[in-house]
Amino acid sequence: MTKARAAEFGKHLFLTITCLFVFYPFFLMVQMSLKDVGQIIYEFFRIGPPFHFENYAFAWHRVSPMIGNSVIVSGGTALLAVVVSSVAGYAFGRMSFPGKEPLFWVIFAKLFLPGVLNLVPAFVLAWKLGLLDSYWAVILFGASGALPFWTFVIRTFVQQQPQELFDCAKIDGAGEFKTFLLIAVPLLRPMITLLMINVFIAEWNNYIWPLVTLTTPEKRPLTVGLAFLTSSYPGDYGHLMAGYTIASVPLLLLFALGMKQFVQGLTSGAIKI
Incomplete structure (x- = not known):
């Protein structure tokens, strides 16, 4: 019993230290x-007043237009990936057609x-297609x-x-599309x-691809915009860190809202794969 408690204590201690890091x-x-x-220079590790909340007002004024760009680009990418990979994964998993295995x-x-x-x-392909400096390129x-x-996983x-x-x-008379919609999609939720x-x-x-494809400042997502903010205000780390904090809030909210389904998806993938 003592060994079991010691092992449990060691496990929790390791997890706590990992979380701190x-x-x-x-x-x-x-x-x-x-x-x-x-x-920041002279009291780097000290936590106490005065607190400069005006850093957030400055950062919000700079980064708020970029949040909409990031939502459009990230949401559009995620939605397109969900639709195409779900349909493709179902087709490769349940349908028969010539060349299925080699194509997969x-x-x-x-x-x-x-x-x-x-x-x-x-x-080069985006340039030839005329997609440069547009959200569609990203x-x-x-x-x-x-x-x-994700096609492989699904x-x-x-x-x-x-x-x-x-x-x-x-x-019951359902075709492939109806079978996919009524049977596969609920299972895949x-x-x-x-x-x-x-x-x-x-x-x-993502930073590199939006940086090379989006040249108009008004279309820059947060990652690219914050990099330019860093170059514009190289020594003002309070403003920069406020911008980075604001940029992380949407991701924290997304994970908080989808945490239950996220964990279920990880568990389902671990069992099935």
Whole structure:
């Protein structure tokens, strides 16, 4: 009994220390956002008044237009990835058509290519298609980068479901689309939520691709806009940290609202894959 308690204590101690290491940078960012330059230089670790909440007013004035851009780009990318990967995963998992297996493995092989390897070809393709300096350049190419992995995940998940469910729907006269909508989608709801949250966060934090494709300042998302804010105010870390804190709030709200489905999606994926 003593060994079991010691092991449990050690486990909780390890998890607590790990959480402290994970959350300390965020805590450091928040406390820096409430200081002026002098406090950051001479009282870096001190927490106390005066608190400079005006940093948030300044940062909000600078970054608020970019939040809408990030929502459009990240939401559009996540929505497109959900629709295409769900349909493709169902098709590869339950339908039969010529060349299904070779086509799937070609898509799956895309996972082994580093993302930076596609940067120049993707830029040239976006240029040839006339998509540069538009939201579509970020949305289409962002969703395409997420499709191989999530198509594989959803295909595997769908294949593990009882065949009888789909057969009953077809016996009742449902076509493939209706079967997908009424049988597959409810089963995939946790996985779809997991997919949407992951793609949304990945695109929200994306920096390189929006930087090279969006040249108009009014179209910049938060990641690119904050980088330009850093170069414009290189020594004013209070304003910069306030901007970073504001940029993190939507992601925290997204995770808080979708946490239950997120955990269910992780569990479903762990069991089925």
